[in-house]
Amino acid sequence: MKKWNYREGQGRNRRQGAGHQRWYRGNRQRYGHDDAGPSHRESQRRYDNQSTAAVSSSSSSASTSAKTSDSAPELPGFYFDPEKNRYFRLLPGHNNCNPLTKEELQRKERETQRNKMLEEDEKPKKKAPRTGLNTSLLLQKRNLGLLPVNSYCRLVHEVKVSGMRRHKLEIQSTDNSNPSTDNFRLIVGDSACERVFTVNDVSHGGCKYGIMNFSSSSQGSLSVEMCDNLYFTNRKVNSICWASVNHPDSHVLLCLVGMADTPGCVSLLPGSLFSNFNPDQPGMLCSFKISSAWSCAWCLNPQFDKTFSTGLSRRVILKHAETGRTQTYSVGSDVLAQQFAVRVPVLFNGCRSGEIFSIDLRQRGRRDQSWKAMRFHQESAITSVRVLQDENYLLAADMLGQIKLWDVRVTKPVQEYKGHNNEHAYLPIHVNEQEGLLLAVGQDCYTRLWSLKDGHLLRTIPSPHPAANDSIPSIVFSSNLGGCKGLPGLLMAVKHDLYYFPYSTDYQEGGEQPKGLNGSATKDF
Template sequence: MKKWNWREGQRARRRHGHRHDWHRGDRHRAQDEPRYGHNEAGPSFRASQRSSDEDQSSSSSSSKASSAAPELPGFYFDPEKNRYFRLLPGHNNCNPLTKEQLQEREREKQRSKMLTEDDKARKKAPRAGLNTSLLLQKRQLGLLPENSYCRLVHEVKVSGMRRHRLEVQSTDNSNPNTDNFRLIVGDSACERVFTVNDVSHGGCKYGIMNFSGCSKGSLSVEMCDNLYFTNRKVNSICWASVSHPDSHVLLCLVGMADTPGCVSLLPASLFSNSNPDQPGMLCSFKISTAWSCAWCLNPQADKTFSTGLSRRVIVKDAETGRTQTYSVSSDVLAQQFALRVPVLFNGCRSGEIFSIDLRQRGRRDHSWKASRFHQESAITSVRILQDENYLLAADMLGQIKLWDVRVMKAVQQYKGHYNEHTYLPIHVNEPEGLLLAVGQDCYTRLWSLKDGHLLRTIPSPHPAAKDLIPSVVFSSQLGGRRGLPGLLMAVKHDLYYFPYNTDYQEGGEQQAGC
């Protein structure tokens, strides 16, 4: 039997004066036609060449046919094979072909293509006509202010970053890391990075990696001796300055079964056997189901931290144990303290963003909310800029907005971020004028903080998965004072470095040049 061809059918109907695709008689004839089985290909889709189309090339006719291919219920059109295939239901077949699999295949194809482009030495400029030579020429002619020149140079450098895999040194080199990274958080100097890894038998382990850089931009990584294991989930992390800057780490641990949740304040020296100093203050607070935490660096609220819980905010003094509880109407998923004043900004599951002035502790009503505004979905991250009149907020609709806190109005939006239901942080680097975020699709995106222009999209080195979302750290001096700006990415059990300098050397060569 001759297979049905939709293009010939359309032409035949036009010759007979039919204006509609289906009539009653056509439907009866369609019911009499035998249907295709599960393992057979669907209707063929090959462009027939008629006398009026003989002067056109076969390539143009096939591309035109594929672009005009109609959607048929229960079938999908493969443009490469130029034909229809049947979509299987997925519950009664060993090798089902579903829309989800087709979409995943397309995403993986796109990721592989972007990885190939990313490995090339010359990359696409972040803006049209933007390159280092042109910027330098404009600067020398006085056509470009210094601030704009520095910002645009950083944009060019970011577009040229290339991926390098880092080898993590450890005292036990016979036991390499095979546990997937879940979260990495750098300290203020980016010489240490606190890591959380998922353990295969359940729970997680956490520790500290030490980074050291040299003037040529090379980076070495060493894992601390002591790793701590827990059967509880780590919800949130932040560095705390108790005895000196970044002396401790604040952890929010979720309870599991008979093990209650808590908030632990751990000294960073606890993770190294070679440190002769005393571990310092070590304490744990019985605070269950803490979604977020933040440490205050303002002298008026010294050694104070906060935790965001279900419909509550707890502010506690780590030394005296004094506690202040604020009741709110939603779960608090994100927090950060301002530096100049003791004000805590909170982001809620309801989309509300509000601030708490710790100097108004005596008020029992909601007048302690210094400012209050909303986004359309659950807030996953809040970041205060150095000006402290502006705040960045990201939500579970993939929206990232810059808010003017004084007028409680969004003044800038950063488009392209993808998130539907995942707790994802955002990262700000004001010296370079950059905003970074990793999406639920496992792509790392960088925007210009000033105008919201998307500068670069970095694909994950591994196939996208819900449990393989990369965690990143960006710093102006990654590895300390001798380091250079760069991006650190942890995904699966691998660690990658994206340096500014294009002549980065891996292995022993980089150590010899330091």
């Protein structure tokens, strides 16, 4: 007689119950060949529980000590103070007298981080934007023929970006008054960066706008003079661009939003209107009845000379500044950003829906939106579009903080620039292809600079003032601030102050800076 084997019997039972891992008889459970009996399994379970408890207790104690030193676990309704190493109860955030609200604690943490970054920026030696990147190493590689000239120039600019330091500029006026009493809202430089159009908030409501003139001296200093002819309005300025009517950047195009009984309009103002030298001949001054315009752009293509566009709610309007000829395109969303290409008369538009489309001005308006030359989408509302000199590539930023470089020939993104911060603000982006840089100010009030070629984040510059929705900096970056022989660097306007971040190390060194043409001086902060 063959002796019965438990595993063989279990194997037959398993074959009989094809596809079933367990089978039942009454209320008793049979165990597979990998399972032990109930008594053995119970003892094994007790042993495993004891070992697991020992391991978990040791690991929990280690993790607790690590979290206490680094970051404690977040408990609902409590705040962990790392200095006192204990938890505190959070009270409702609507109580203004309560210092322990989540929003206030986050603001305090951001302010601590900002001050820490400001201290780091004041140090003479800063961290290189890339590992192992310095001027001497780049020069050595170039002399050995290991680095092309174009790559060498681009990497040298990246090294200079990491060495920029903040200097405060004193704004002068002809009557020696102090013009910097109102907060800056927006600054836009002309193509030569000799003039910067400014919009300032006024304390009693509305805003004022004017022009600042920049000039550089042979000693390497930058001077700023505010034109005396400032203009006030109770309407909000939504968008600004320089316009070339009589000569390059001869006029300024403003989109004014209506307030109460005052209707909105688009104004074309000559730059000489703000000058003190020829107030009798200001040039062509126009005002167009276009209400609630979100964006505007000026066409520099000679085929459509003196033509500008405005983006409105579900409409795009093209208008000739002299003849007044108008062409209207109906779209499905608000047009928040616009820019013309130069070599071909094509207008690129960015919408609140995230759609980006182009209009070829050589084609007449058609129905069913077949006039759209190309179209593609991002995930959120488009706040800024910039066409590169190649004109086959377009930069677009949206309200999710995404900045993408698009190849318009295949309508696909080829590069993404990470780190930008935006949730709901209408923020522009800035490109300097000569230096190979992309710049953007985030809603967190940090100015970030990326390498345009590979998307590497080169530097993050904190605001000199605490972060707030009404103190987001406005910037201008140019290789020639003050004219063709000007100084390269970054201009930042925040609150009522104007700051300059120069490339030149000679500008940074020394205590008192040489005075400029108008007697202005720079202060190192």
